[in-house]
Structure formats: structure tokens, C-alpha cells
Amino acid sequence: MQTGILALLGKTVTLMENLGFLWLVHTGFELDLWKLLQQERSKEELLELNPEWDPILFDHWLEQAKIQGLILQTDSKYSLTRIGKAVDFYRDFGLEAMYKEFVLYWGAIFAELPNRITTQVSPVQMESEMENELISKASRASEHFAWPLLKAKCEKEHWRRILDVGCGEGIYLRKLIEEFPKVQGVGVDVNSSVVERARLLAKPFEDRLQFNCLNILDQDAPVEKYDCCLLNNNLYYFSTEQRIELIEQIKTWLVPGGWIGILTALRGENSSIPFIQTHIPQNLMSFFLACHKGFEGLPYKQEVRNLLQDSGFREIEVIPLPLKVSHYFFART
Ligand SMILES: C[S@@+](CC[C@H](N)C(=O)[O-])C[C@H]1O[C@@H](n2cnc3c(N)ncnc32)[C@H](O)[C@@H]1O
Incomplete structure (x- = not known):
């Protein structure tokens, strides 16, 4: 044969x-x-x-x-x-949400791929269950790997005021507030049902943690600048032009020497684990996202580096998370 x-x-x-x-x-x-x-x-x-x-x-x-x-x-x-x-x-660490996404939504989206590529079917609006719930829940899959990095960075750099853009249910802010008694956090998310859940979960910390429901692209300059701004698992929500606009904007909201932290899955990255030698999952996720209205897919590593460099950030660190499914980029003004 x-x-x-x-x-x-x-x-x-x-x-x-x-x-x-x-x-x-x-x-x-x-x-x-x-x-x-x-x-x-x-x-x-x-x-x-x-x-x-x-x-x-x-x-x-x-x-x-x-x-x-x-x-x-x-x-x-x-x-x-x-x-x-x-x-x-791992049910509540993104696994259930991720599998639900695959079963209910990936199949339906890719079944129409021939018509999508030939533009007989236009990019669709993302399903509301995906937008309101599943995406932010599924992103918890990287939490176990990302949290130790974030915690160490916060401790080393003595962050006090932290802005979390596209904070979802505010997991990272909540963890930072719990871990560091002097930290104050502001979370911003465009999705009102997600913000509702974030506020509810953060009730015990409401004196140090605040959530605003708005599109970050419409956010005014803060009265007091931040030590760090996080963009976790959401760069792909923004178009190439919006990514540039957003990173430049964030730079103006940071104190001198302030940090940006970008957690994102990347296209074209191989796993670091020998028995999972594939970049298929991330690239497929990028493919799935790109079938939707307003989504261009995941960024490449070089694109994120360029974004940071061109906006004037320095000391760029790129930390691959285990399995290289996501990377944490840290840089300072
Ligand atoms: C995948 S979730 C990530 C949540 C959280 N950062 C995490 O890592 O667990 C992405 C979030 O970004 C929010 N988002 C997307 N575009 C936004 C915008 N223009 N302004 C504010 N939030 C936005 C979405 O509503 C969603 O809750």
C-alpha cells in the first residue's frame, strides 16, 4: 500500500x-x-x-x-x-466551555467554509453564547500557567494600580487583589453580562476593585495613571489598526516606567512538548475567529513585538507558556 x-x-x-x-x-x-x-x-x-x-x-x-x-x-x-x-x-478551568465551543459552534462555522472562502456566505456575527460566556470561560485554560508569571511580575515591580482591559470575569484582577493587599484594580469590559458576573464575584473586594462596562477604544484618559495595564486573551478582538491605536493609547495611561502585559495565543507556534508537536490548535482557533465579523484571527509573535516596539515600549519580554498555546509579553514605557 x-x-x-x-x-x-x-x-x-x-x-x-x-x-x-x-x-x-x-x-x-x-x-x-x-x-x-x-x-x-x-x-x-x-x-x-x-x-x-x-x-x-x-x-x-x-x-x-x-x-x-x-x-x-x-x-x-x-x-x-x-x-x-x-x-x-478542569471543568471550570475552561475545559467545559472549550468543548462546548467545539461541539456547538466550530462544527457549524467550518461546515460553511467553502461558502465562506468563496464569499457566498459573509462573516457572521459571533453567537451570543460564545460572546457572552464561552470565550471568557474558555480563556481560563491558560490561567494555571499565566498566573504564576503575573504574580511574580507584580511582586517584583511593586505594582499598585492595575488596569485590566477586556477583563472578562476579572479572574486575574481578583487574584492580584487577594494576593497583594496594596493593589487596586480597574477592570474594563465591553460586554455587560460579563461585567455583571465580574462585579458579583468581586463583591468582597469592592473597596479595591472596580469594573466599568465600556468599549476600551472609547475610554478617556484616567485621572491617575496606572503602574500596569493588562490585555489578557483579547488582542484578537481588535483589528490591525485598532491594535496599534489601543497599544499607543495604553502607553499614555501608564506612569513612566509602567508596564503592559499582553497574554495571547499566537499563530504558527509549535508546542514545546515533544509529544504535542503541533501548532494546529492555535491556527485553527485563529481560522475559526476569522470567520466572524470584525475578527482577523490571532496575531503572530513578530506582530506583537512590532506593536510594542513601534509604540515605544522597551525591555520586551516574551514568555511562552507551557505547550506554547499562549505567550505572555511584558514591556515597559
Ligand atoms: C477571552 S475574554 C478574556 C477575559 C480575561 N481577560 C481573561 O483572560 O480571562 C476577552 C474579553 O475581552 C472583551 N472585549 C473585547 N473587545 C473589547 C473592547 N473593545 N473593550 C473592552 N472589552 C473588550 C470581551 O467582551 C471579553 O470579555
């Missing part, structure tokens, strides 16, 4: 396996199976708890989850494997 055909067969089988993994994990979240299987249970016990479930389909789910290494079967009882436990653990 030709090697091309063998490689194609291999890819196709892997594709089926990966699609299976996606659907299994997503269904497990929707039906709360990752929680239920924290405890060893038989199929019969699980069906007793959920008498309305289809036993044939559920049997297939169990079989597939076992084949995919997500659950174990000992005699008639099922429990989670390490990877199954990790699925449950």
Missing part, C-alpha cells in the same frame, strides 16, 4: 477517535457524569439515578469512555481514570 494512503488512513482513524473523545467529554459534562463517576457505580445504579436515560445509548457511552481511557471498569462497577478525573478537575 502507498505510504500516502496509509498516512491518510491513520489520519482518518485518529480523526474519528478525536471526534469521539470530544463528544464523550462534552456529553459527560452535560449529563454530569464526571461528577457521578467520582464514586464507583454500576451501569444499573447510574440508570436508576436517571431513569429517563436511553439504556442502549448510555451503554455505548460507557463503552466508548472505557475505550478512550476516561473510565475504568472493575467487575460491574465504573470509575474515573486519571484522565477522567482531570476532565472533572
